[in-house]
Amino acid sequence: MSDDRIAIRISHLSKQYTLGGPQEPYHTFRDAIINSLKVPLKVFNKAPPVEGFWALKDVSFDVEQGEVVGIIGRNGAGKSTLLKILSRITSPTEGTVELHGRVGSLLEVGTGFHPELTGRENIYLSGSILGMKRKEIDAKLDEIVKFSEIEKFLDTPVKRYSSGMYVRLAFAVAAHLEPEILLVDEVLAVGDAAFQKKCLGKMSDVAKEGRTVLFVSHQMGSIAQLCKTAILLENGKISQRGPVSEVIAGYMNQLGQGSMNFEAPTMGDRDIAIIRAVVMDDAGNPTATFTHMQSITIAITCRINKWIRGAEIRIAVRDSRRNVFTTDTGIVVDTNCMPEIIVAKAVIPGNLLRPETYFLTLAIFIPNQLVIDRIDDAISITVIDGGSKYAASAGLDYGCVFVDCFWTIEPAINR
Incomplete structure (x- = not known):
């Protein structure tokens, strides 16, 4: 893979979290003086041992510009942690990440926006963080508002938004402010079926424009529909990478659902x-x-x-x-x-x-x-669902069976 075609390069990436250990609190100057007097007593008050948990361990892969990659795996496999590191929300314990281009991300509800600011103010804040000029954001504003369908609430603080409204605006901002790299987590499951379908269509458009997309989802139909390649994470490690159909099959076997x-x-x-x-x-x-x-x-x-x-x-x-x-x-x-x-x-x-x-x-x-x-x-x-035309409509009642009917469409005869 040519280096000038690389959008994302991840090398030996690991992330460890502490389980059950004491968190380091914020200290004032007064706390520092009091704690210094307690030092001799600390010998007799040993802290309990701290257990570490590796959410990611030695993960390495490259993603080319314009590639759409699905990230799949069970809950706790490390998918969201990976996207948080790529979004710079959290830092890795070990390893390196190279990102070549501006990053737009849509992770869990509650991240990315300032709750006290209005929807309009958050749009401009997000654009500024991406390095965009005000004129560039102005040119995208109407498109963002139309896509998100929250025009009536644009000047309302986002803390008053429903989760669906929040997601619609967050996705519209992430997708329309022209990031070279778009990171999307399972958060789309919050939206209704029609909006999910619209989001998948927009991500497909983004990919066709040559931008890079990393898409985390438990909906295999959406993954199969949008992505050509996929990565399967298991216990924080890559267990499989390749064509999306093969990786989905590996994931299904990993699930081991049913009694075969x-x-x-x-x-x-x-x-x-x-x-x-x-x-x-x-x-x-x-x-x-x-x-x-x-x-x-x-x-x-x-x-x-x-x-x-x-x-x-x-x-x-x-x-x-x-x-x-x-x-x-x-x-x-x-x-x-x-x-x-x-x-x-x-x-x-x-x-x-x-x-x-x-x-x-x-x-x-x-x-x-x-x-x-x-x-x-x-x-x-x-x-x-392995990528049917209904895949974007989560919760849809498919009926009893898929029936491939033979259709004909003819001009009506004027009478």
């Missing part, structure tokens, strides 16, 4: 018994988490002690509200065959299941006659 397999405790004496089942992704890797675009393969292993004509294997897929759809297949029966173990595979195609948690019930039965074996909720899986 079933093992029967005993073989039993049934004529046909389900002894094992597993769910897999397109590459045949066992997993319990899928994007909505991925196909889901369910492999069911059955022990056949006696071949039974007319027997079928059924999978019932239920969502968290217990709505259900089923799929089944007949077992190819050869009454002359010896007992054996078979594996039946069913593939649920991608772009069918909406983002949800699903529970798979497995059964072997003869329709309208006999249930031979049944395991309720044998496996649970989670489907997340």
Whole structure:
């Protein structure tokens, strides 16, 4: 990577916080005199040991100009700490950060604005901090106000703003004052669905203009939609970096949501018994988490002690509200065959299941006659939005399934 193309360079970055230790208070001159008299007594009052916690440990990566990078990971992985260091809100314990360009940041609600100043005054203050001249800020003011939709409250102190109003103005300021580097944390989750969609569109526009974006979010659909590459943090360290789809898959496997397999405790004496089942992704890797675009393969292993004509294997897929759809297949029966173990595979195609948690019930039965074996909720899986057109609308009810209908649009016939 050419150095003249680097927007962000992070080398061996670490941040340690103190857990449970005493914080250094502010001292007056009088306190200093009193404390000096207490020094001999401190020998007998030893402070308890202080425990350190590494929020980030030896993190290194480069980001090129114009690159849009998603930062993902579990809560406590170090994502927000990383952005705070890049925003100069906190300093690193070890390592270095190089930033080539002005930085605009949108972190948690409550940072970045002075609560006693009005929205208008905070816009000019933010621009001044970025090194902009008043004329430059004047030229952007109307655009910022229009985007934030807070025109009526522009001259009201921001301490009186709702969290939604605060976020709208903060994002508008961060995105429109033309920073070369834009840092955005999960704070967008505070806004409504329409504003989230507008923010994602603006970040996409910023990227197309050649500016650099670091985007932290737990909404994998938004990450997939906006970013081409991503970084996965785990316990303060980089566990994966690469194409966004691969990193999201790694994150989903890290989550380990659901139970991706079933093992029967005993073989039993049934004529046909389900002894094992597993769910897999397109590459045949066992997993319990899928994007909505991925196909889901369910492999069911059955022990056949006696071949039974007319027997079928059924999978019932239920969502968290217990709505259900089923799929089944007949077992190819050869009454002359010896007992054996078979594996039946069913593939649920991608772009069918909406983002949800699903529970798979497995059964072997003869329709309208006999249930031979049944395991309720044998496996649970989670489907997340992998970048659909609905990804920007957090909390949207997707309906039961994604249906790719065939549409035609024709001119109306005048009558």
